[in-house]
Amino acid sequence: MNSFIYHSYTRFIFGSGCESKAGEMCRAFDASKVLIVIGGGSVRRSGLLDRVEKSLDDAGLPYGILDGIQPNPIDTKVREGIGMVRSEGYDFLLPVGGGSVIDTAKAICAGALYDGDFWDFYCGKATVTKALPLGVVLTIPAAGSEGSGNTVITDTKTLAKISIRVADYLRPKFSLLNPELTLTLPWAQTVAGIADMMAHIMERYFSNTEDTMVTDRMNEGLLLAIMETSSRLLKNPDDLQARANIMWAATQAHIGIGGVGVEEDWSSHALEHELSARYGVTHGAGLAVIFSAWISVVSAYNPRKAVQLSERVFGVDASLPDNEKIAEGVNRMKAFFRSLGLPVTLAELGVTDPDIDLLVEGLHRNKGEKVGFYVPLDRNLSRKIYEQAR
Numbered sequence: 001m002n003s004f005i006y007h008s009y010t011r012f013i014f015g016s017g018c019e020s021k022a023g024e025m026c027r028a029f030d031a032s033k034v035l036i037v038i039g040g041g042s043v044r045r046s047g048l049l050d051r052v053e054k055s056l057d058d059a060g061l062p063y064g065i066l067d068g069i070q071p072n073p074i075d076t077k078v079r080e081g082i083g084m085v086r087s088e089g090y091d092f093l094l095p096v097g098g099g100s101v102i103d104t105a106k107a108i109c110a111g112a113l114y115d116g117d118f119w120d121f122y123c124g125k126a127t128v129t130k131a132l133p134l135g136v137v138l139t140i141p142a143a144g145s146e147g148s149g150n151t152v153i154t155d156t157k158t159l160a161k162i163s164i165r166v167a168d169y170l171r172p173k174f175s176l177l178n179p180e181l182t183l184t185l186p187w188a189q190t191v192a193g194i195a196d197m198m199a200h201i202m203e204r205y206f207s208n209t210e211d212t213m214v215t216d217r218m219n220e221g222l223l224l225a226i227m228e229t230s231s232r233l234l235k236n237p238d239d240l241q242a243r244a245n246i247m248w249a250a251t252q253a254h255i256g257i258g259g260v261g262v263e264e265d266w267s268s269h270a271l272e273h274e275l276s277a278r279y280g281v282t283h284g285a286g287l288a289v290i291f292s293a294w295i296s297v298v299s300a301y302n303p304r305k306a307v308q309l310s311e312r313v314f315g316v317d318a319s320l321p322d323n324e325k326i327a328e329g330v331n332r333m334k335a336f337f338r339s340l341g342l343p344v345t346l347a348e349l350g351v352t353d354p355d356i357d358l359l360v361e362g363l364h365r366n367k368g369e370k371v372g373f374y375v376p377l378d379r380n381l382s383r384k385i386y387e388q389a390r
Contacts, residue, residue, distance in 0.1 A: 001212050001261035007167075008255055010147050011174040014248065018176045019137050022052045022094060023059030029133055029173045031092030034063040035085060037105040039070065039097045043139065048181065052096055052137055064088060066108075072276050072283065073100040073107075074156050078118055081108035085132070093134040099143025099152075099196075099283075105134050106151035106170045122153060122162040131169040137176045140185060141247040142193025142284055144200055144254020146175040154277050160366050161277035163269070167256065177251070179244035187237065191340040192284030194230050194246065197253040198223060199287040203266050204259035206305045206374040212262050219258045220312045222249060227313075227336060234340060267372025268294045271385060274359045274366075279351050288342040289349050292330050293389035298375035299326045305374070306330075346389050356386045 013021060026034055034056060036049075043049045056063050066081045084090065085108060095105035109132040111118025120126035136146040145151065149167035154160070182190070205219045226249050232242040252258070271294065272286040299306035303322050310316040310329025320328070334344040343349040360382045363371060370376040377385070 001215070002209055002263065004260045006256060006260045008147065008171065008257075010172050010255075012147070012177060012251070013174065014177045014179075014244075016178060016180055018178045019048060019051050019181070020055050021176060022135070022137055023055035023057070023061055025135055025174045025176070026056065026061055026092055026094060027059045029092065029135065031061060031133070033088070033090050034061050034092045034094050035081065035088075035090035035108075036063055036065045037069060037081065037093060037095040037097070037101050037108070038065065038067045039101050040068075042184075043096050046181075046184065048137070048139070049096065052094070063094075064090065069097070069101045069104050071100050072154055072161065072280065073104045073152070074154050075119060076156055077104055078107040078111060078153060081105070082111045082118060085112040091132060093132060094137065095134065096137040096139065098138070098140025098193075099145045102134075102136055102138075102143070102145040102172070103151040103153060106131075106145070106149075106166075107153050108132075109134050109170060110151075110166065119153075119155060121164055121166075122155070123160075128164070128166045128169050131166070133173050134170075135174040135176070136172045138178075138247070139181045140189060140193060141182060141250035142189075142196040144197060144250050146172060146177070147251045147255040150254070152273070159277045159362070161273040162366055163273070175251070177247055179240060179247045182243045182247060183238060183240065187341065188282070188285075190233065190237070190246075191230070191342050192282045192288075193250060194226060194284070194340065195288040195337060195342055196284035197250040198226055199268060199284075199291055200253040201258055202291060202309075203269060204262060204264045205309065206265045207262040208302070208374060209262040215258060215260060215262055216308070220309075222252055222258065223313050225249060226253075230336075230340060263373050265372045265374040267374070267377050270363060270367050270371050271359075271382065274362045275346075275349075275351065275354075278358065278362070279354075281349055281351065285343055285349060288337045289344055289346055289389050290385070292333050292337075292344060293385050295326070295333075296330055296388050297381060297385045298377075301375045346386075354386065354390070356383060359386055
């Protein structure tokens with residue numbers, strides 16, 4: 001295990017009706033004018049936005065709204081939000097929604113206090129050294145952005161989809177998690193979130209760092225809990241306790257605790273970002289396709305963690321040869337995703353004729369000639385993974 005510093009200062013409030021505490025919590029973190037950030041019309045139709053606005057009114061906090069944030073969030077909405085902050089004097093952001101809304105708010109928080117273009121942070125020209133504070137009202141368990149300092153934005157001109165990790169400045173001050181809000185999520189959104197949170201765990205699990213028994217077992221237990229709870233949801237999507245467990249699992253998957261003391265990978269996310277940036281696919285669904293293809297390819301060069309995952313999480317017979325264990329583990333992963341209605345090939349994802357040359361070029365232009373750490377991907381390996389995913 002490597003040396004590490006771990007610090008998560010997000011205050012999590014979990015349970016029925018906790019969105020009514022939004023105003024109180026904004027006040028607790030010295031907000032004086034709040035910019036609410038939302039996506040489409042669901043938060044309005046459901047009455048959630050009304051409840052959040054009432055809580056801000058009750059706390060005596062003025063507020064405005066930036067709406068229209070789309071899945072796979074884009075730079076133009078970030079710039080719009082930065083303009084609103086600067087012209088209207090907002091000093092606290094409150095995203096109400098899922099990962100795209102939260103990631104947009106984080107980018108605004110960083111960009112509003114920066115003299116240059118916020119994209120400088122994403123393309124590596126600048127580093128975030130200060131940011132406005134934010135809190136979260138979560139509606140979609142998936143990205144884990146409610147507990148992390150990570151944010152992913154797409155540049156609409158170049159279609160570069162890039163993430164930054166700024167734990168010291170972009171972790172939310174608080175996150176309000178009411179699992180009842182997830183009962184009305186479409187099934188496709190629910191299961192894409194499940195694939196996303198599982199990928200967040202596996203990006204940390206697939207590591208070359210030795211002697212990580214505690215972290216490995218935590219990650220394996222979380223994966224098993226997600227799979228068991230997902231099976232319950234498949235039988236009864238209105239199972240509130242299952243929804244509650246899935247919501248907390250998404251947070252735990254990306255809060256960083258599963259990566260302490262290890263060198264993380266993140267090449268599968270980079271591979272998927274090219275897909276969702278260019279083809280507009282749902283991020284979690286894309287990860288369900290990419291991750292099994294990635295394991296199939298890289299385990300030929302480094303089988304250790306794929307063998308361990310197959311045995312401990314997917315229950316593959318430990319007496320089998322390693323290559324058979326890995327193949328069976330991948331098959332069981334695919335079967336699990338398919339049981340939820342997720343795609344496991346690009347064709348099933350709706351990308352029937354992918355431009356693999358373009359995907360490989362974009363990946364390495366954005367991430368460098370070597371991508372990831374478990375098995376560093378060169379262009380040849382990246383191409384093999386996209387081909388395997390067909």
